[in-house]
Amino acid sequence: MKVSDLEESRDVVGRFEPVVLTGTEGSVRTMAKIDPAADRSNIGELALNSIGKSDYNGETDTIVGDSKENRDTYEIAVELSNVSESRILVQPNEKDRSNFTGEFLIGMDLLEEFDLVIDPHVDNFE
Numbered sequence: 001m002k003v004s005d006l007e008e009s010r011d012v013v014g015r016f017e018p019v020v021l022t023g024t025e026g027s028v029r030t031m032a033k034i035d036p037a038a039d040r041s042n043i044g045e046l047a048l049n050s051i052g053k054s055d056y057n058g059e060t061d062t063i064v065g066d067s068k069e070n071r072d073t074y075e076i077a078v079e080l081s082n083v084s085e086s087r088i089l090v091q092p093n094e095k096d097r098s099n100f101t102g103e104f105l106i107g108m109d110l111l112e113e114f115d116l117v118i119d120p121h122v123d124n125f126e
């Protein structure tokens with residue numbers, strides 16, 4: 001879906017989007033949660049293990065509530081299934097997402113890179 005914004009066309013995403021994550025050892029298709037309150041994207045341990053951890057990029061500090069966590073980051077390719085020209089290399093941090101919906105969280109780093117419009121009424125569950 002597209003929306004016209006000041007004469008330029010922008011892709012619209014919902015709260016959840018299907019994505020393809022690609023690492024050094026393979027690809028996985030999963031559901032990603034869109035979270036504009038998160039500064040950085042993160043990937044679940046299960047998805048990261050299935051695509052390969054060999055493109056390790058170091059650690060980053062992440063603010064979670066009132067505390068700071070140190071998390072590993074990895075370079076992977078992310079492709080949003082419903083967004084044109086969306087394949088991009090990113091460096092999400094690793095997080096246990098077993099208690100969350102989806103193995104990938106799209107934060108502001110990717111939302112800004114893809115220049116996406118969020119519409120919480122859009123359902124892109126394929």
